[in-house]
Amino acid sequence: MELKTVSENYRYCNSLTNYSRRKTIPVRVGDLLIGGDNPIVVQSMTTVDTMDTEGSIEQSIRMIESGCQLVRITAPSIKEAENLRKIKEGLRKRGYDTPLVADIHFTPNAAEVAARIVEKVRVNPGNYADKKKFEVLEYTDASYQAELERIRERFLPLVKICKANGTAMRIGTNHGSLSDRIMSRYGDTPLGMVESALEFLRICEDENYHDIVISMKSSNTQVMVQAYRLLVQKLDEGGFKPYPLHLGVTEAGDGEDGRVKSAVGIGALLEDGLGDTVRVSLTEDPEFESPVVKTLISRYNNRPEISGIDPIENSPIDPFSYNKRKSVEVVNFGGGNVPRVITDVSLISEMQPKELRATGHFYLPELDKWKMNDLGCDYIYSGKEAVPFMLPNGIKEILDHASWKIHPERKNKFPAVSLGQMVSGEELHPSLNFLSCSCEEVVEALPVLSNDLPVVIVLSTEKAHQMQALRRAFISLIEAGIHLPVVPKVTYTDADAEKTMLFAATDVGGLLIDGLGDGVLIGLDRLTLGSREKTLEQVKLHNSVSFGVLQAARTRMSKTEYISCPSCGRTLFDLQETTAMIRKRTDHLKGVKIGIMGCIVNGPGEMADADYGYVGSGKGKITLYKGKEVVKRSVPSEKAVDELIGIIKQDGQWIEPEENDHH
Known part of the structure; x- marks a missing residue:
């Protein structure tokens, strides 16, 4: 660039x-x-x-x-x-x-x-x-x-x-x-x-x-x-x-x-x-x-104007069109790969197989098998203590370097190293290592980084202006010609679920929209932990929010997307009920986008983005779309969901839901 x-x-x-x-x-x-x-x-x-x-x-x-x-x-x-x-x-x-x-x-x-x-x-x-x-x-x-x-x-x-x-x-x-x-x-x-x-x-x-x-x-x-x-x-x-x-x-x-x-x-x-x-x-x-x-x-009511972050004199990012930051491929990070989800489980000691469900991986004891849903994370970060059971194939583990170094089984385990450990020449994994680096350390890290290292950088910051600090660090890497994959890590000291959703979406989503980021990691915070059950709930929330942010920023489609309007006085059917009904029948169709519109105002153009559309066109009447094309007009609403599924089937996009798709 x-x-x-x-x-x-x-x-x-x-x-x-x-x-x-x-x-x-x-x-x-x-x-x-x-x-x-x-x-x-x-x-x-x-x-x-x-x-x-x-x-x-x-x-x-x-x-x-x-x-x-x-x-x-x-x-x-x-x-x-x-x-x-x-x-x-x-x-x-x-x-x-x-x-x-x-x-x-x-x-x-x-x-x-x-x-x-x-x-x-x-x-x-x-x-x-x-x-x-x-x-x-x-x-x-x-x-x-x-x-x-x-x-x-x-x-x-x-x-x-x-x-x-x-x-x-x-x-x-x-x-x-x-x-x-x-x-x-x-x-x-x-x-x-x-x-x-x-x-x-x-x-x-x-x-x-x-x-x-x-x-x-x-x-x-x-x-x-x-x-x-x-x-x-x-x-x-x-x-x-x-x-x-x-x-x-x-x-x-x-x-x-x-x-x-x-x-x-x-x-x-x-x-x-x-x-x-x-x-x-x-x-x-x-x-x-x-x-x-x-x-x-x-967040902006009391935010200080001055962040203490080095100013950006020249920005290599075009703010008016999407360009993904160039990155080399390290195992399945960077290059042409979708951004990866790393889920932090480091504050749960002696994790049990059934508890891994918080990360989208399900152990079925009667079959002695693992199953993964649409939100099965790619990596878990387990910190000082390795998970005490054999992980399923769809998931790999990141351990702090000291624990990784002494672990007897390292095939699917990778080390998280600090900048100090990299500089002092600690042993690295031959194919994949995670450099935990604060945004403020990036300039210091540049001399030890090169594009042929098997390293993914995990960037974090203590600053209130998390998004700006992360963006500044990305730009330093771009300016220095470092194309290693980078995963932003964000942590929130307030464990409120809605704040976690909104703040992670702002801080990581804002970067992804500008093509910055090869994954996402929402960190657990020791200060906010309650019971084990509460911590597992938090892990589940962080995992699903990570996938949600990637989907919302259009960088990884992992679930069915519903483009549904808020109802208003123009709406010709009960939108909440209809959205719930369509979701119940179709939410196993990975990556399919379905537009559900109360009337034509935000219709075809907004749904231009959708693969299929369900639009109110009169009292009790629905028009069904494929892309921008009307496929069926004036369908009675009681038949419309079946007709919609019929269109998806004709299109070859339908798959039958599995019995246990809804955990």
């Missing part, structure tokens, strides 16, 4: 090593200020039908009580937009003055009504003035300009109403619903997403209207992060005002997967000081979203 200067080429953040929040203009939404020096704002979206006034009020109150500072409600047509007045009045009567946002797709007339009632309107530039037909269009510069004039005509009335009423606006690009015009000119790219927003932004700026927040959402975390970074650079280059950013990963899913996927994309941007308001899109009741956002942003 040729070196480029951060300051000249990569203007998307203030610093790659300190925590420094991007300076934006503040935007007023009711009594709330987004951007400027104000704290990051927590928001969420109702899932009740907007015409259910009482239901919408009750749900909004539950959301506000759980920490939501901005409530978004869908307004798919004029009648819903008008009903926002009743919802707002009902909330004010109950003593809640939380600002409301109307969510608009396809219907400019509904937006114009809503903008006179609520404090903010969200428009999607992909479908505000365009109907999607999936056509490839040829434009001359003149015909493209004519299209922009047509958009101006559709959009201008809303801008004028917002300006006159002091209503804020979010220009929210969705990767899933870029217009045919943008797709034809820019393709399905981060640049296309940015241009889609800028077309609308130019119209606002021409009218001297600046109460604007912008978002670049995608269900693909790599695309999402690249699009936000590119947006910041393009705003800067184009002489636009520095507008605040709304961060979110669309259709993240539910449970642990939804939290990990959201944190990979959102966390990577927060670390670089981007983001002024955040929504986590979970396929769960909306009052569960705000606490996740609060945990995610809590």
